[in-house]
Amino acid sequence: MSDKLPPEVAEAHWAKTRNLMWVSLAIWAVFSFFIHMFVTVLNGVVIAGFPLGFYMAAQGSLIVFVIQIFWFAHRQNQIDEEFGVAED
Amino acid sequence: MSLSMKGDFTDNLGKIYGIYVGGFAAFVVLMAIASMVGVPDRWILWAYMAATIGIYAFIGIMSRTAQVSEYYVAGRSVPAVYNGMATGADWMSGASFVGMAGTLFVLGYDGLAFVLGWTGGYVLVAVLLAPYLRKFGAYTVPDFLGTRYGGNAARLVGIIVLFACSFTYITAQVYASGIIASQFLAIDFRWAVFAGLAGILVCSMLGGMKAVTWTQVAQYIVLIVAYLLPAIWMSTVQTGVPLPQIMYGGALTQIAEYERILNVARTHVAPFQTYSARDFFFLIFCLMVGTASLPHILMRFFTTPTVREARKSVGWSLFFIFLLYFTAPAYAAFSKFNLMGLFVNAEGYRLAFTAIPAWMLEWGSIAGHQLVTICGVKAESVMAIQAACEARGHVGGFPYSELRLNNDMIVLSTPSIAGMPIWVVGLVGAGGFAAALSTADGLLLAIANALSHDVYYKMIDPKADTKRRLLVAKILLVVVAIAAALLARTQPSDILSMVAWAFSIAAAGLFAPLVLGVWWKRTTNAGAILGMAAGFGVTMFYLVGSVYGMDLTPRTGDEISWFGVAAISSGIFGVPVAFIVTIVVSLVTPPPSPEMQDFVDRLRLPKGGNMMVQTH
Numbered sequence: 001m002s003d004k005l006p007p008e009v010a011e012a013h014w015a016k017t018r019n020l021m022w023v024s025l026a027i028w029a030v031f032s033f034f035i036h037m038f039v040t041v042l043n044g045v046v047i048a049g050f051p052l053g054f055y056m057a058a059q060g061s062l063i064v065f066v067i068q069i070f071w072f073a074h075r076q077n078q079i080d081e082e083f084g085v086a087e088d
Numbered sequence: 089m090s091l092s093m094k095g096d097f098t099d100n101l102g103k104i105y106g107i108y109v110g111g112f113a114a115f116v117v118l119m120a121i122a123s124m125v126g127v128p129d130r131w132i133l134w135a136y137m138a139a140t141i142g143i144y145a146f147i148g149i150m151s152r153t154a155q156v157s158e159y160y161v162a163g164r165s166v167p168a169v170y171n172g173m174a175t176g177a178d179w180m181s182g183a184s185f186v187g188m189a190g191t192l193f194v195l196g197y198d199g200l201a202f203v204l205g206w207t208g209g210y211v212l213v214a215v216l217l218a219p220y221l222r223k224f225g226a227y228t229v230p231d232f233l234g235t236r237y238g239g240n241a242a243r244l245v246g247i248i249v250l251f252a253c254s255f256t257y258i259t260a261q262v263y264a265s266g267i268i269a270s271q272f273l274a275i276d277f278r279w280a281v282f283a284g285l286a287g288i289l290v291c292s293m294l295g296g297m298k299a300v301t302w303t304q305v306a307q308y309i310v311l312i313v314a315y316l317l318p319a320i321w322m323s324t325v326q327t328g329v330p331l332p333q334i335m336y337g338g339a340l341t342q343i344a345e346y347e348r349i350l351n352v353a354r355t356h357v358a359p360f361q362t363y364s365a366r367d368f369f370f371l372i373f374c375l376m377v378g379t380a381s382l383p384h385i386l387m388r389f390f391t392t393p394t395v396r397e398a399r400k401s402v403g404w405s406l407f408f409i410f411l412l413y414f415t416a417p418a419y420a421a422f423s424k425f426n427l428m429g430l431f432v433n434a435e436g437y438r439l440a441f442t443a444i445p446a447w448m449l450e451w452g453s454i455a456g457h458q459l460v461t462i463c464g465v466k467a468e469s470v471m472a473i474q475a476a477c478e479a480r481g482h483v484g485g486f487p488y489s490e491l492r493l494n495n496d497m498i499v500l501s502t503p504s505i506a507g508m509p510i511w512v513v514g515l516v517g518a519g520g521f522a523a524a525l526s527t528a529d530g531l532l533l534a535i536a537n538a539l540s541h542d543v544y545y546k547m548i549d550p551k552a553d554t555k556r557r558l559l560v561a562k563i564l565l566v567v568v569a570i571a572a573a574l575l576a577r578t579q580p581s582d583i584l585s586m587v588a589w590a591f592s593i594a595a596a597g598l599f600a601p602l603v604l605g606v607w608w609k610r611t612t613n614a615g616a617i618l619g620m621a622a623g624f625g626v627t628m629f630y631l632v633g634s635v636y637g638m639d640l641t642p643r644t645g646d647e648i649s650w651f652g653v654a655a656i657s658s659g660i661f662g663v664p665v666a667f668i669v670t671i672v673v674s675l676v677t678p679p680p681s682p683e684m685q686d687f688v689d690r691l692r693l694p695k696g697g698n699m700m701v702q703t704h
Contacts, residue, residue, distance in 0.1 A: 005693065010689060010692075010693065013692075013693070014692055017692070018607075020215075021215050021216070021607075024211065024214075024215045025211075025212075025215065027211075028208060028211040028212070028215075031208070032204060032208045032372060032373075032376060033369055033372065033373075036204070036368075036369070037365070037369075039197070039359045040358075040359060043357060043358070043359075046341075047337075048334075048337040048338075049336075049337025049338045049339075049340050049341040050337040050340060051340070051357045053197075053357075053359065054197055054200075054340070054357040057197065057200040057203065057204055058200055058203060058414070058417040059333065059414045059417065061204055061207075061208065062203070062204075062207050062410050062413060062414050063410075063414075065207055065208055065210065065211055065406060065410075066403065066406050066407050066410050068211060069210060069211060069214045069399075069402055069403035069406055070400070070403040072211075072214055072215055072399070072403075073214065073396075073399035073400045073402070073403055076219070076399060077396055077399070080396075080693075080694050080695075084695075085693045085694060085695045086396065086694055086695060087394050087395060087396055087694050087695055088695070
């Protein structure tokens with residue numbers, strides 16, 4: 001059970017988890033809001049018929065979100081294993 | 089196949105759903121052959137409805153259960169990938185399936201606020217909530233709130249918010265399933281609502297979450313095939329490559345060209361023509377935070393075997409949702425390109441009255457809706473259109489600018505607009521029906537489980553035995569479903585617009601107490617309860633105040649408006665208020681007990697199994 005875990009290990013685990021959370025939220029904020037503020041500029045770049053600003057909102061950000069969640073799940077799992085708090 | 093035996097079933101998921109996909113493909117091929125040999129269209133549409141509802145009912149009956157944990161959380165045995173598919177179906181409502189591409193068609197770039205808002209929220213679910221709620225091991229979202237925040241007061245506020253956001257949503261789903269059933273089966277809407285109701289109940293009543301999970305997986309497969317096939321069809325016809333998501337760049341270029349020819353001022357790819365930039369970002373924020381707060385979505389992540397699977401499962405959920413959402417812009421672009429082509433190729437860029445396609449009149453003359461409007465009149469007959477257009481000075485034909493299509497008809501009508509055969513039309517109908525049913529089932533369980541588990545078992549009769557609890561759960565499920573159907577039957581137009589509000593209500597009432605409950609140990613009972621009440625109260629006040637005003641009647645001039653924010657984004661006030669009130673009140677009240685702090689510590693560690701030992 002987890003109550004055998006020394007407090008400093010739990011603390012270190014949580015510190016790493018919290019960092020990962022902030023990094024994840026930063027990526028999320030960039031692709032949810034920040035880059036779409038430059039849509040008019042980005043629309044000047046056209047790739048394969050797609051204006052880039054339109055493309056980022058229609059598909060680009062979505063691709064980032066999907067990859068980001070799998071990456072997050074992988075990273076968090078590594079953290080859990082590093083501190084021996086992963087499920088058996 | 090002994091589907092009712094859990095071990096057998098979950099061990100053989102791949103095989104069972106493999107057979108299911110094969111059977112479904114064979115059925116579609118059979119329908120294609122039937123339509124070629126001249127079976128009447130109406131029969132093919134009926135066959136689609138009967139076959140899909142039949143298979144959902146079969147799965148629902150096979151998954152019946154007498155175990156509490158199977159009824160509430162599918163026995164916590166759903167692998168990440170399958171939970172992802174079930175969440176996809178749970179998430180994508182009739183509105184997503186039927187309305188999303190139509191919204192993009194009509195609004196262009198600004199409609200992408202919905203595409204972004206309804207996907208990005210899953211990042212918040214994965215990072216902030218799902219693993220911790222799974223670790224806690226609750227049956228419902230109010231269950232978590234009640235345990236973390238000291239009992240029934242928090243539980244009750246949670247239930248009120250849950251009810252407010254979920255009930256309007258489910259009414260809209262029943263309404264949508266009624267509309268689709270009435271169109272495809274050609275029966276009266278008021279009776280079609282009960283066809284929808286029957287479809288919803290067969291999936292959920294006998295087996296609760298377990299049955300809903302396995303039918304939602306089946307429904308996801310139907311809805312994604314039904315959505316992708318017409319898009320692939322259009323892409324193949326227009327570009328020769330069956331990859332609509334990649335090939336629609338060409339359609340966008342063509343649309344821009346057509347817009348120049350037809351003098352369309354509102355271009356497809358230019359931003360902020362319907363919403364201001366501020367409203368666009370506010371809307372994205374409310375939809376994302378709302379996604380991470382809707383109880384019927386969060387409770388899907390209670391069903392995975394482990395915390396690790398819960399995280400992965402959020403990724404799969406978004407992947408399966410993404411398949412539809414990243415196709416929607418392509419769907420919209422190909423449809424728009426098709427339609428504009430009619431005008432570009434017409435003489436003088438006016439569509440002659442004699443050349444009005446049959447689908448415009450068919451969809452235009454559906455009673456009770458304004459689906460196609462030409463020159464300001466409902467497109468019921470060529471004569472009516474001609475008279476209205478000539479009154480506006482358009483002789484011989486009408487220009488593109490005089491045509492208005494309703495968002496909700498684009499997806500359902502695209503197969504007939506693009507000249508696809510009846511077996512594709514029937515498939516799209518079955519997909520829309522699956523989308524509405526699966527979401528309705530998830531919402532129904534969220535509401536009925538909160539009433540049966542939290543209100544009845546935890547607050548009224550904690551000594552009730554298993555049999556009695558399940559009986560009460562099933563009775564409440566039927567009662568809630570019938571209440572929603574009766575309300576949908578009155579065709580309340582307001583309810584439909586309220587669906588978008590559900591996100592703001594959930595975001596304002598539930599996001600702060602859930603997130604802070606995990607991430608800030610110092611959150612106290614009083615802080616969370618007052619924060620929930622304040623966030624929910626402010627958002628409800630603004631919603632009602634800005635839409636109806638203080639006299640509760642719309643458009644009487646006494647509606648409030650704070651900084652001109654649209655009602656759909658009213659969570660933008662409630663979410664920060666909930667955080668501020670929770671934090672301030674928590675800081676002025678004594679810190680939570682050492683036991684509660686220890687509770688939060690254990691919540692943060694995946695190891696050690698469920699924290700809440702449920703009594704069976």
